[in-house]
Amino acid sequence: QKEVEQDPGPLSVPEGAIVSLNCTYSNSAFQYFMWYRQYSRKGPELLMYTYSSGNKEDGRFTAQVDKSSKYISLFIRDSQPSDSATYLCASSWGKFQFGAGTQVVVTP
Amino acid sequence: NAGVTQTPKFQVLKTGQSMTLQCAQDMNHNSMYWYRQDPGMGLRLIYYSASEGTTDKGEVPNGYNVSRLNKREFSLRLESAAPSQTSVYFCASGVTGNNSPLHFGNGTRLTVT
Numbered sequence: 001q002k003e004v005e006q007d008p009g010p011l012s013v014p015e016g017a018i019v020s021l022n023c024t025y026s027n028s029a030f031q032y033f034m035w036y037r038q039y040s041r042k043g044p045e046l047l048m049y050t051y052s053s054g055n056k057e058d059g060r061f062t063a064q065v066d067k068s069s070k071y072i073s074l075f076i077r078d079s080q081p082s083d084s085a086t087y088l089c090a091s092s093w094g095k096f097q098f099g100a101g102t103q104v105v106v107t108p
Numbered sequence: 109n110a111g112v113t114q115t116p117k118f119q120v121l122k123t124g125q126s127m128t129l130q131c132a133q134d135m136n137h138n139s140m141y142w143y144r145q146d147p148g149m150g151l152r153l154i155y156y157s158a159s160e161g162t163t164d165k166g167e168v169p170n171g172y173n174v175s176r177l178n179k180r181e182f183s184l185r186l187e188s189a190a191p192s193q194t195s196v197y198f199c200a201s202g203v204t205g206n207n208s209p210l211h212f213g214n215g216t217r218l219t220v221t
Contacts, residue, residue: 002150008148031207032207032209034209036212041214041215041217042214042215043112043198043212043213043214043215044151044198044212045212046209046210046211049209088150088151090209092207093207094207096153096210098150098151099150100148100149100150101150
């Protein structure tokens with residue numbers, strides 16, 4: 001079993017909708033949590049970086065961590081076609097573990 | 109500021125051929141990493157280097173070797189390529205020891221026929 005799991009999608013939403021992405025993790029030692037965005041034929045690009053439980057907001061993006069249920073979420077408000085990409089969650093405590101990614105398609 | 113630069117961008121090899129994938133970073137990071145990305149499998153760590161002069165195996169090291177040439181450069185070598193090594197290879201760098209996030213290059217797409 002992978003230490004970080006996420007649904008591969010694809011997740012298709014209309015422009016302007018809220019995109020909701022989730023990951024679960026198994027290792028309670030994880031303290032740092034990240035979301036990366038990966039466009040086709042590009043490398044992962046860091047979107048959000050959080051420590052421990054709680055919320056972090058950056059523009060249209062909100063990351064949530066619930067350590068009690070080992071659940072990581074990313075919300076994208078007012079989604080745009082340019083948000084169409086694969087989103088990877090990641091966790092670390094000295095060592096990094098990545099989810100396999102969820103493909104998101106935002107249709108105009 | 110280029111970040112993490114990988115060369116080449118694409119490569120096709122025949123089974124048994126060898127090649128070296130190059131990676132350089134200009135962010136003064138101590139740690140560097142090589143991952144492979146396959147559909148449905150996510151990013152899997154091949155090798156990493158926590159500092160200049162050290163290298164360690166990751167999750168899938170078989171068939172690969174690495175060299176940390178200096179603080180900036182970390183290369184990945186396939187001595188005898190196999191079709192199972194067809195993948196997209198990503199180099200990443202980060203700050204050692206404080207869980208800072210990794211920064212990735214744009215990958216090398218390798219096909220072994």
